[in-house]
Amino acid sequence: MRSTELVQWFRQSTPYVNMHRGKTFVIMLDGDAIAGANFINIISDISLLHSLGIKLIIVFGARVQINTLLAQHGIEPIYHKNIRVTDPRTLELVKQAVGKLNYDITARLTLRLPHSPILNVVSSNFILAQPIGVDDGVDYMLSGKIRRIEVENIKQQLERDAIVLISPIAPSVTGETFNLPFEEIATQVAIKLKAEKLIGFCDTQGILDNDRQTLSDLAPQQAIIHLEKLIEDNQYHSSQARFLQAAIEVCRSGVKRSHLISYEEDGSLLQELFTRDGVGTQLSMENAEDVRIATIQDIPGLLELIRPLEQQGILVKRSREQLEMDIANYTIIDRDGVIIACAALNVYAQEKMAEMACVAVHPDYRNSSRGDILLEEIQKRAKQQNIEKLFVLTTRTVHWFQERGFHLADVTNLPQDKRQHYNYARRSKILVKSLKEE
Numbered sequence: 365m366r367s368t369e370l371v372q373w374f375r376q377s378t379p380y381v382n383m384h385r386g387k388t389f390v391i392m393l394d395g396d397a398i399a400g401a402n403f404i405n406i407i408s409d410i411s412l413l414h415s416l417g418i419k420l421i422i423v424f425g426a427r428v429q430i431n432t433l434l435a436q437h438g439i440e441p442i443y444h445k446n447i448r449v450t451d452p453r454t455l456e457l458v459k460q461a462v463g464k465l466n467y468d469i470t471a472r473l474t475l476r477l478p479h480s481p482i483l484n485v486v487s488s489n490f491i492l493a494q495p496i497g498v499d500d501g502v503d504y505m506l507s508g509k510i511r512r513i514e515v516e517n518i519k520q521q522l523e524r525d526a527i528v529l530i531s532p533i534a535p536s537v538t539g540e541t542f543n544l545p546f547e548e549i550a551t552q553v554a555i556k557l558k559a560e561k562l563i564g565f566c567d568t569q570g571i572l573d574n575d576r577q578t579l580s581d582l583a584p585q586q587a588i589i590h591l592e593k594l595i596e597d598n599q600y601h602s603s604q605a606r607f608l609q610a611a612i613e614v615c616r617s618g619v620k621r622s623h624l625i626s627y628e629e630d631g632s633l634l635q636e637l638f639t640r641d642g643v644g645t646q647l648s649m650e651n652a653e654d655v656r657i658a659t660i661q662d663i664p665g666l667l668e669l670i671r672p673l674e675q676q677g678i679l680v681k682r683s684r685e686q687l688e689m690d691i692a693n694y695t696i697i698d699r700d701g702v703i704i705a706c707a708a709l710n711v712y713a714q715e716k717m718a719e720m721a722c723v724a725v726h727p728d729y730r731n732s733s734r735g736d737i738l739l740e741e742i743q744k745r746a747k748q749q750n751i752e753k754l755f756v757l758t759t760r761t762v763h764w765f766q767e768r769g770f771h772l773a774d775v776t777n778l779p780q781d782k783r784q785h786y787n788y789a790r791r792s793k794i795l796v797k798s799l800k801e802e
């Protein structure tokens with residue numbers, strides 16, 4: 365690389381370094397990726413991510429390694445509905461394969477780079493399992509599913525700067541050991557830990573179109589179609605299918621982005637994360653959800669969202685006519701035609717102030733940063749209209765706003781018109797945020 369290119373690359377990647385610092389990424393490594401020749405480079409890039417302050421959880425699988433061992437012992441793998449049936453003999457070989465990979469990955473991560481401290485890699489009983497049981501008369505025996513994830517324990521390890529390594533074997537409270545699909549673990553860990561990203565590897569550079577070109581962005585609906593096609597083509601166990609299953613699920617539950625990249629091409633991970641266009645396929649929550657200004661057609665959906673909150677006294681009651689009049693003030697999040705969140709911006713131009721009102725996220729979609737997305741959008745709209753101060757009136761959500769830069773204020777801080785209509789009986793708290801420092 366010429367020195368000017370290096371300088372340019374370095375500068376262009378800096379915003380991404382800052383954006384990713386302190387965030388949690390879940391990395392899925394399946395047996396194929398681990399067996400590949402480029403694995404050593406993937407591991408050193410993972411170490412690099414850690415040294416940039418990214419919190420990392422690696423969830424690995426061992427399907428190919430297990431099947432090789434089974435073949436060596438003359439055992440035919442058994443699957444029912446695409447899930448491995450694990451008898452006691454198979455479990456012994458699963459433990460052998462998984463144990464070896466666990467040590468190998470830990471050893472590779474321990475390899476110290478010059479001037480770098482030794483990484484703390486922690487694998488523990490972060491996952492508790494329970495048996496899948498019997499389905500259609502087929503006993504899955506020691507194939508398990510997740511019973512519980514020790515979220516706090518994982519968080520503590522990440523806070524202590526450790527890389528968390530999770531294998532597809534987990535104990536149950538009865539003292540048995542179960543074999544679990546690793547994509548299921550990665551999915552649930554990413555959701556429970558509210559990870560920023562889920563990252564998977566496969567033998568192509570992401571998901572390819574019919575001309576074998578990488579599809580750089582996939583909407584969840586398209587991802588479902590690709591997954592169905594892979595299943596139709598008997599590719600259920602491919603890395604692509606396993607990733608898509610996980611990515612579709614985490615995207616539904618609030619993980620903002622999932623990335624699928626090649627385990628064969630050196631540097632894919634860094635290019636995907638630190639360049640604008642990336643190299644692989646990205647599946648993002650934004651593609652599933654449209655953040656937009658409401659129109660009159662959205663009123664029935666809006667009412668469905670806010671009526672229950674009005675009934676609970678959390679939001680002030682608004683008539684349909686009032687909504688119709690103010691509809692253009694509302695920003696909504698539309699998920700496949702269903703309105704799952706809203707917030708209104710009521711402007712008091714003379715005082716250069718605006719109220720963020722009627723903030724609501726549907727209960728099924730809370731705790732996935734949609735409140736933050738709305739606030740960002742409202743702030744953007746306010747700034748475009750030269751608003752200098754944003755205020756809210758709330759009875760039960762004071763801390764949520766305080767944690768986002770709002771400060772308690774009193775009625776005298778409100779615009780004249782709002783002051784006159786302030787409902788003293790409701791005793792709402794007033795919070796104000798200056799937009800000038802943003």
Ligand SMILES: CC(C)(COP(=O)(O)OP(=O)(O)OC[C@H]1O[C@@H](n2cnc3c(N)ncnc32)[C@H](O)[C@@H]1OP(=O)(O)O)[C@@H](O)C(=O)NCCC(=O)NCCS
Pocket residue numbers: 673678720721722723724725726729730731732733734735736737756757758759760761762763764
């Ligand atoms: C407040 C609300 C909009 C947040 O939406 P959301 O998409 O769940 O929010 P985010 O994902 O951005 O933030 C979630 C965080 O806020 C916290 N939170 C949620 N409601 C809260 C409240 N009433 N007070 C303080 N914190 C709250 C959550 O515990 C979570 O914290 P964590 O990240 O530490 O786990 C949503 O809970 C809601 O619709 N509440 C009912 C309506 C309401 O109170 N509106 C405000 C009146 S104007």
